Amino acid sequence: MPRHIAIIMDGNGRWAKLRGMPRVMGHRQGVLALKPIVKACAHLGVNVLTVYAFSTENWARPATEVNGLMDLLVEFLRSETQELKLEGVSIRTIGDIAPLAQRAQRALQEAAESTAEQSRMILNLAVNYGGRDELVRAVNRWLSTLGTKSREGPLAVTQEVIARHLDSAGMPDPDLLIRAGGEARVSNFMLWQIAYTELYVTDTLWPDFDPRTLAMAIRSFQSRSRRFGALES
8 A cells, every 4th residue: 555645636627617617616526526535545544645736836827716726725624624633634734835815824724733633644735836846945944954154164965955854854755646637747746755656647537536546546556566766676
């Protein structure tokens, strides 16, 4: 069983378009699709589930859509946090939430505080997240820890230093990255962490993604030989 599954929840807009609906209805259906996946992962023994909820590039979308996404995020957290807490799920955020609307920031912080003691599974919500942005912020975090004396000499950054300052510090890297919606790209998602992650792309649009689709992805993962650059023994 993969310890950490990451999901790019793509296809909400296309799902709505196929049905003659506004895009926000696709996003709403996508939120409804998330809850059973979180529960399934927790019941299967997955330690961490990271979902790409809102990227740094999503700000380029129309303001009405961005506001709708923020409203749905708040609605999800307000309605589901208590039940997820009872399931043993700890809700966390990766990404820079400072630019978000205050209502979204408060909802994320309150959900994190409410579920902080849960240990069955971590649900990472990637909000205002971009892999390149995370790396820049990680290096800046490291630089901010250096004293004036340290800066007088040459600086040397290592992989361990960067890993300690990532948003996901302390968590295992994803074993499996699932992309819904059929697009075969990683879209600036967890660029550092997915160096040796197994990729699984499904044509299923995210609103139609269900525990059965999740099981297919996990079975595919379990059939693979992970060598991490070495020869198979």
